[in-house]
Amino acid sequence: MSVRRFVGANSRDVMRQVREVLGDDALIVANRRTEGGVEILAMADDAVDQFDPSPATTAPVEPPRQEAAPATAFALPKQPDPLEAMSERLLREMQDMRELLSRRQPTSDAQRGTQTTYEQLQQLLARVGFSAELSSEILEALPDALMSLEGNSDAAMTWLREQLMARLKVLQHEASFFDQTGIVALVGPTGVGKTTTTAKLAARFVMRHGTRPVALVTTDSFRIGAHEQLRIYARLLDTPMYALDIEQPIDELVGRLQGKQWVIIDTVGMSQRDQRVIEQIAHLQGGQSTVRLVLLLNAASQPETLEEVVLRYRQAARAAGAELDDCIITKQDEAGRLAPVLDIVMRHGMRVLFGSYGQQVPEDMAVATPQALIDQALSASASSSERSAPAPVSLPRWSRDVLGQGRRLSSVLTRLRQRIADFYRLEAAWDIAALPSIVQDQRLDELLTGADATHDAMGMVWSPRRNERGCDWSMPDVALNDQGAWLALTRLQHRQPAGWQPRLARCSADIAVHLLPALPEPDAVAWLTDQHLTWVSAVPASQRVHCQGERHTLRSLFQDSTLSHSVSVRFRGQGVRLSTAYVEAQDTSGNEVLAWVGDVLDPETSKRVVRRYWLTPARLGSDVLTLLVTQLQSDGLAALTKRAWQQLKEADGGNVSSELRLLMASGAAAVAGHLDTAEDETAQALRSDLLRLLGTQRKRRDTALLDALVHVLMARDAIRQLGSVSREGVI
Known part of the structure; x- marks a missing residue:
């Protein structure tokens, strides 16, 4: 077929391709804009000359043997007329091209059903009076799952309403x-x-x-x-x-x-x-x-x-x-x-x-x-002849772009505050970082004292009581809300008492769930049991338990076990499968427990990534599986905190106290982890908008979310600083 398709970032790029392939006299059949740029259908001007009118070469016919009967006479096939063949060929090409264009560019009411969801929602927004600027900003976030649906489907309209409502203060x-x-x-x-x-x-x-x-x-x-x-x-x-x-x-x-x-x-x-x-x-x-x-x-x-x-x-x-x-x-x-x-x-x-x-x-x-x-x-409703006027050009283009970015930042921050109960406390920590260093410690004490008095936590993920590798700080403890999701304001370890029992006893009575990095002393376990609290403890493979009258390490206890129960989880920014099994046992103090083993598996190769072990109270049964998942997913927060810590250290120039920087970094890591593991539609939309602000594609979603969140908080801080300077008349 002589009609060729060319795609490029812009018209100049596509026309250069056309000239290189078909020459300066190429015939442009059709063009249109696509998500990737510009698409052109073109054909060479000398397509007629390229047609070869000579008859097709036929295979030689073997002469009949002399003793054979004479062959039956037959007529030679009629040679096609060159111009007629050319006409038929061009007709076929034009029919193919018309079919192609009709599929890509519906123009009539009968064809409107072939429009994409994006196009139908765009037309709806324009018809009722929303500007092209705001419509494009909203529809950029249209999920891939909705692309294949009708634009007027319930799911698409629900998504559109939610996007508009989120932007309306x-x-x-x-x-x-x-x-x-x-x-x-x-x-x-x-x-x-x-x-x-x-x-x-x-x-x-x-x-x-x-x-x-x-x-x-x-x-x-x-x-x-x-x-x-x-x-x-x-x-x-x-x-x-x-x-x-x-x-x-x-x-x-x-x-x-x-x-x-x-x-x-x-x-x-x-x-x-x-x-x-x-x-x-x-x-x-x-x-x-x-x-x-x-x-x-x-x-x-x-x-x-x-x-x-x-x-x-x-x-x-x-x-x-x-x-x-x-x-x-x-x-x-x-x-x-x-x-x-x-x-x-x-x-x-x-x-x-x-x-x-x-x-x-x-x-x-x-x-x-x-x-x-x-x-x-x-x-x-609007009449069919009514056309939506574009937004008036009352500001320079760069100003409108900055305003659009500002609106997206504002929308993301608003939804983060709505989703994460104590996100405003993380923002308060960032506000303290903008103050002179002489008052930072006092304001931080006030923030943490107020948080201890009025927190929203229902559980706690306790971190290992040691410094992170290569760091001079230990990972703060992370609070959980009533849904088991991480909260934004973490608990600094060096501000807590020594010993597990004093540390646990200091928690508010509302903290009913404790996810422990190691099995605490027997007196702390007894205290948790007496208080009727829920706890999960990660333990090493060498942890010993009593099972059926014999003493085993967990490694030997589960050596030949079949791990049957499997769930999908997020682990260190990747989607994996967690397969688990458990047995009834007693710990070294004689407490009835469930001993658990879990294999983190690559979903594509089924190869084991890591194996983990836990002990849980026997009275809780297998319902604690969701807590095992939460603790496993918490494993990635330390790495995210390291990443955020380094970014903040490079940005603040040493003007922020170490514990305030750690609070900011671990809080950003907790929020990024929260968004990475959540799978509800609201979280997916927020994730998409947050990553779009980053502007680049990353392989690991958790680190991309962290970088985007740090970008949002830094931009918020810069805007606040600029606003205060402007009011003082400095600029």
């Missing part, structure tokens, strides 16, 4: 807004609904706290009837209303509001292009009192307008040394599509407090929930 608890005393100022363009929203919020405050501590304030002296409208609401709510002149300092207002704990300011509506926006916000932030700013966004506005509103008002807030991260979406009932405003909120990392959808006070306002907002956005 909302007010987690209504009480956290209405119970926080202070001044709230609603800002935004003219006609966005500030006065009505002020009344709705005031009504909610009054319902929770009564009328006496609540006051309304207006700065709108420009709009006719603005004072009177708010005064009517104030009279209905039985709360006082005050007018603040645009020139009056905010502190003067505070002096007039003695006894008022919740104050809501209805500000002057100004176009985002009005230079007085900066003056207005600077005026609100100019006093001693802290004013919470909330931006109102009209869901019925055009995407370009909303984008500009967010940019200009946030720039004005930063110029005044304030933060503008919260918003309220208004006029949802007037908006044909909700996706454009949610798209802008997600891309700028803002938090949605409430949604407003009517004029009734206070009924037509509700706390924002991701599920309700995303479902409303995805259910919007």
